[in-house]
Amino acid sequence: MNHAQAATQFIKDEARTDWHDKALWFVRYKRDIQTKKVPEWEQLRELASQIKANVLSELDSYLIQFEENALKNGVHVHWAKDAHEHNDIILNILKAKGVRKMVKSKSMLTEECHLNPYLIQNGIDVIDTDLGERIIQLRDETPSHIVLPAIHLKKEDVGETFYKYLGSEKGASDPKYLTEVARGHLREQFLTADAALTGVNFAVAETGGFVVCTNEGNADLGAHLAPIHIASMGMEKLIPRQSDLGVFLRLLARNATGQPITTYSSHFLKPNNGQEMHIVIVDNGRSEQLGREDFRKSLYCIRCGACMNTCPVYRRSGGHSYSYTVPGPIGSILSPGIDLKKHSSMPFASTLCGSCTDVCPVKIDIHHQLYKWRQIIAKEGDFPLSKKIMMKVMGFMLSHPKFYRFAGKMARTALPIMPRFMLYNNLNAWGKEREIPQAPKQSFREWYLKNRE
Amino acid sequence: MSSKSYILERVKQNKPMLSVLPVVPMFERKDDVSLISLFKENLEFVGGRLIELNSKEELNGQISEIYPDLKIIASTLNVEAANLDLNSIIDPHALKGIDLTIIQGDFGVAENGAIWIPANTISHRVLPFITQHLVIILDKTQLVCNMHQAYQKLDIHKADGFGVFLSGPSKTADIEQSLVIGAHGSRSLVVFLV
C-alpha cells in the first residue's frame, strides 16, 4: 500500500483524525514556548549542525577513538554491518549467559532491525518498558511516532488492551489509573529480568561513554538492576566531546516535547560492579547514506520527532501510513536510501512547505531532500501513473501562458455548475474526503490588471 | 574482513571533506536574574517542589512533616528518619520496597531544574529510580546557569562510571498526551535548598 492509500484508511475516522492533528500541533506549540525562552536558540541549532557536520567528516577516527575508550572503561564493543548481524550479536550475548527475559527501553534502532521478533523466535522473552511501547507491543503494533509511539491510540483503546492483558478494570480509561497499572506490571518485569537493552542518544568519543534520555525512568530501572546491559547504537550517534552534550541536551527535549530537559539524562561510562556492559555499533545502510552527497545530512538527526509534529501531512495521515519504521519527513528522506521501490511513495507524502526544515534542531534541509528524492524516483520511473499524466499536462500549461489563462477561465466558469459526479470521482484526488472550495469569479491576473488601472 | 574493518573502510571512502569542529561558547546570561528563582521556576515546571531551608537542622522536622506515613526510608546522609542501612545491601533488587530516599545532589542547573547525581554519592545506581519518593538536598551555592557550565563543572571520571541529570519526578504522557506524574521512577521529588 502506498502512503495515499494508507492515509485514506486513517482519515475515515474524522473525529480521530482531528484529535491526532490537534494533539501533535499542541506538542509543536509547547516546543515553541520553550525554544523562545532560550535567546541563543538559533546559535545552538547552528552549532549542533556544525558539530554533526564535523562528526560525519571524521566519523572513522571518532569511531576508533570511542571504541578505544569504551574498552578501557571495561565495556564490550561489537560492530554490526547490518540488521541481521546486530540481532545475532545480541542473541549470542543473551544465549551465552542463559538469559530468558530481557527488558528494553525505547530504541528506534531495534525497531529498524526488527530485533524483538528475532529474539522472541529464539525463545527470549522481550518486554518493552516505555509505557507507549509496551502498549503497542501488547497490541502487536509498531510505533507510529518516534517519540510518542502510541499517539495513534485513544485512552479507551489502551484501557481495553490493559483489561485484556494486564487485568485492569473493564471499561476503565483514566490515564492516571492505567499508568499505575502499567507501573505495577513493569516493576515486576524490571525485578525479574536477566538483561536490559537501551538505545543510545549520544555517544561521546573522548570518554567512551554514552547518554540515554528518558522521562519515565525505565531505561535506568532496567540497566541498573539487570546483570547485563546492552546498548544498541547507530554509528551516527557519536559526538566528539563531552561538552558537546551541553548543546544537544539543551536542544533535544525542548524541541521534542517542550520540556527544558528530559527527566533523566543518564550518563553511562563503566559497568556496575559485577555487571557486564555491551555496546553494539550499527551501520545498516548508514555508511552508504554517508556517501550520498545530497542526502548525508539526514544522518545529523537526533530523533526529536519535531518534524513529524509540525508536518501537515503526518498530522493528518498518522505514522502507520508510512511504509518505513521511521515515519514523517525524516523517515521519508531516510527510507528511499534503504529501499527505493518499497518506499517510493514516502517522499511524495509532503506539501514541501518546509516547516520540518524550520523546526529541525540540527538544520537538516529536509524538504530539499524530499524534492531531490522525488526527482530520483521520477527518473527511475517509480512514479504513480496519474501523477505522471498530470505532470505532463501541468508542464505544458505552465509553459504556454495563453493556454494557462484559458484553462483557468474555463475552470472558474465550469466548476460552480459542474454536477457532483464529475468533480468527486477517482480521477480527482482533490475531491476525495473533502469538498472542493468555491472557485473565485476572477483570476489573480484579472484582478491585478483591473486594480492597476 | 571483520565487520569493524568493513564499516571503517566504507566510512573512510564515503565521508565528506573535513568540516571543522566549532568552539562552543558558555552563553553566560547578561541579565542579573537570580539563579535560585530560575531554578525554582524550572523545577516546578517539571513537577518538582523546592523548599528553601535556613539551616540543615530544619531538615529532620520537614521530612517528618511532609512524609508522616512513609515506612521504609533510606538515606546516604545523616537523617533521623532513615531506617534502612544501605551499606548492608549488596543486591540492588533488595531496594524494591523503599518508600523514600534522601540523597545529596552535586549541583543544580537553573535553566532546566536538573540536578547532577554521580554514582559515587548514592551507594547504588538504581537508588534514585527505584524509590517511590525522592528528596534531594542541594547546597544553594551549587547552582550553575546552563548546561554548558554544567559540563564544565562535572567530572565524569570521578562519578564511578555513572551519573544522571535528574529533573523532576518520573512522568509520562503516552496515554492520549495527558501528563501523569509517577511513571516508573519516583512519584514525587522535593528539593531542599540549604
Ligand code: SF4
Ligand atoms: S530530522 Fe530534525 S526535526 Fe526530524 S526528528 Fe530528526 S532532528 Fe528532529
